[in-house]
Every structure is written in structure tokens, then in C-alpha cells.
Amino acid sequence: MNHSDTNQQLADFIQASPTPFHATGNMVDTLLAAGFERLDERSDWQLRPDGRYLVTRNDSSLIAFTQGALESGIRLIGAHTDSPCLRVKPQPELNQQGLWQLGVEVYGGVLLAPWFDRDLSLAGRVTFRTSGGGLKSRLINFRRPIATIPSLAIHLNRGVNDNLAINAQTDLPPVLAHSLEPAHDLRQLLRVQLEEEHAESGVEQVLDYELSFYDTQPPSTLGLKGDFFSSARLDNLLSCHAGLTALLASDAGHPCMLVCTDHEEVGSSSTCGADGPFLEDVLRRLLPDEGERIRCMQRSLLVSADNAHAVHPNFADRHDGNHGPQLNAGPVIKVNSNQRYATNSETSSFFRELCAQAEVPVQSFVVRSDMGCGSTIGPITASRLGVRTVDVGVPTFAMHSIREMAGSRDAEYLIRVLTRFCDSAQLV
Secondary structure, three states: OOOOHHHHHHHHHHHHHHHHHHHHHHHHHHHHHHHOOOOOOOOOOOOOOOOEEEEEEEOOEEEEEOOOHHHHHOOEEEEEEEOEEEEEEEEEEEEOOOOOEEEEEEEEEEEOOHOOOOOEEEEEEEEEEEOOOHHHHHHHHOOOEEEEEOOHHHHOOOOOOOOOOOOEEEOOOOOEEEEEOOOHHHHHHHHHHHHOOOHHHHHEEEEEEEEEEEEOOOOOOEEOOOOEEEEEOHHHHHHHHHHHHHHHHHOOOOOEEEEEEEOHHHHOOOOOOOOOHHHHHHHHHOOOEEEEEHHHHHOOOOEOOOEEEEOOOOHHHOOOOOOOOOOOOOEEOOOOOOOOOOOOOOHHHHHHHHHHHEEEEEEEEEEOOOOOOOOHHHHHHHHHHOOOOEEOOOOEEOOOOOEEEEEHHHHHHHHHHHHHHOOOOOOO
């Protein structure tokens, strides 16, 4: 597969995945179509030695794995399904100056300025009472533009280009409609949308929801020679897609596991986050004997895949002079001596060797010594499981913006090396 085909598949995946719920659902559908079997955490598991399985938690985190000789160790690929965004509050309705708006809460470390003047839609999970008295949850996606956050005209804020301060409470509520009679009601709108998307569900009353606004602009390949790939939610759906593609492309000769968890952008401390028990619960069921499980983890390796910072031509001084990852120059090994990344010299060397075998260029990144460093699920998983870990990622611009940019060849590079990892006979 060439990088153009890869980017089209990535674009389709991202466009169909406006929320972690949708991303997880789309990965589930792909895995089921490829012959994986779905497991239920509430049921007994009867696993075949050659089986391929998946399990989800909270509809927003997924673990997929292939069985095999577990004593040789598991090849784990980790990523996260969530992205910074604007989430709708529980009682969000605002009627101001003849306009109907919804109050929002900032989720994660959002770069706020790019959210203004965008064509926004709404998607997420809705829980409702059915006409039979039961409770159900379903995913919805309005798809079409239904909202925007208008900027204040420069004439009314002359210093905006000198020092833009955005108040998350008062400046961000999107505008959806005029405040006309009858009064708008979000739950009623959700009921109508549910009936359109899930006519068989028998919705009686919407009880609650987890909804996110998102940009409706589709992903695109851009640049004079198509050098760049631009999209929402590259952090970190690009890595989810790469890990999924690699798992499906591997020859299934060795135990492999894809772990895509929610809530990384807010610390991963949840029932379905990397700092929760999801992965450990699955591993205990695969390897009930504690000693055997410890031995397996010590023979295993995790590739924690999460986007890296490419050196920005207008802000090159924000990087260490010897560590400025370039777009289209391959995946980046991320290193931090204070353990914000879990890479060590052995795991880094192993990943470099994988890249050489896959004929993929590779780069490295450390943050400037006078700047703080972000983190990933790598250190969290390593500390919980004791598994050796290397933190890597595709270099990007505008991380945590509503629109991020990567090199058009880097997603394919990452898939190639992750596929090689899944097929590796020996781990470091």
C-alpha cells in the first residue's frame, strides 16, 4: 500500500470518528469484519490458542489481541482515542440576545483560538429510557454544521492581535439558532436525532448524554506536491489507525495486542483510561497465574504511539537545536530523563533496529531543558505493568488545535514499522 492509499483510509477513519465512542465503534467494526471475536467482560471467556479477540470498556476504549505462545512475550501497541475538544454541559441551554447557545466545558489542553469561526457539528453518546421502560445508550452524529463560535470583530477589540485572552466560560458557547418560540430544548433535539439514526430504539425520554462539538471540515492532503496531511484529531487517531492497520496486516504468528484507551488528554485516571485497571484486568484473564503473568510482561514490549512535535519553521527556537523532528522524515523516538516518556536505551535501540528492517527513517526528540515536557500513556502503562516501553510518534504541527498537520508519508512509515514489530520473532 502506498502513502496515498493509507492517507485516504486514515481520512475516512477520522471523518467517521468525531468522538472516542465513534472511534472505538469503527475499530470494532473493522476487527469484526476481519474475523476477530468480541468478548464481554461480564461473561466467562473461553479462549482458543489461535483465537483473535477484542473487548471494549465504556464504549470508548478497546483492547484487541491475537493469541499465541504468551510465554514468548506480547507485542503491545498503545494509543488513545480521545482528543482535546469542547464538551456540552449537563444543563447547557443559553438564550442570549435573541440567540440560542449551548454552554461548553473545555476537555483537555485545547488550543482555543482555532475553534472560532468554524462550521461545527455535534456527536457523542446518549442514554435514554425506552418505551418499554428499559435504559439504552446509542451513538449519534449530526454530521451537518449546526453551530459556530463567532469571533468578536476587531473594531470592538482593537488589541486582539496583541494579546488574545479567551475566557472559557463566556467566550466559547457556540451559537446554534435564534431563540424563537417554541423554546429550543437539547434533549428534544437529541430525541429527534436518535429517532433518525436508531428508529428501532423506541426512545421515550433522553436522560443524559456525553456530547462533543467538532469541526466538519474533512481531512485533506495539501501542499504543492501533496506533502502534508491536515485533519482534526490526528492526536491521536492517527496512532489508533496505524496500530489497527498493523495488527490486521501482521502474520499473526506471535501474540500481539492493540490497546486504545480513553481519557489520556485529562490524565488517564478512569475505569477505561490507561491509569485504570482495564489492561490489567484483560491480562489477568489471559494469564491467571501471577508468576506466569509477570514472566510474560518481562518478555513483552510496549510501543506507546502518540504524536510528536515537529520543528516549526517560524518557531524553531522552541526546540533543542539537535532534536528538531521534520515532517515526512519518519516516526520520532521520544526521550525524557525525568520519565515523562518511558523510552530507555534498550527500547530505543530496538525500535531503531525495527525501522532499519522496515526501511523506515527514524528521528528522536527531547524537549528543551528550560521547558516542561508533555507525557503519554507510556510511563503510566510501564509503571503499572513493569513492561519495557518505547514512546514514539508521528511528527505534527499545531498539536491540540482543532486542525493539526502531519507529513503525508509519515502515517505509512509508522504502519510499516508497527507491522514489523507485530511480526518480530525476538523482543529486546
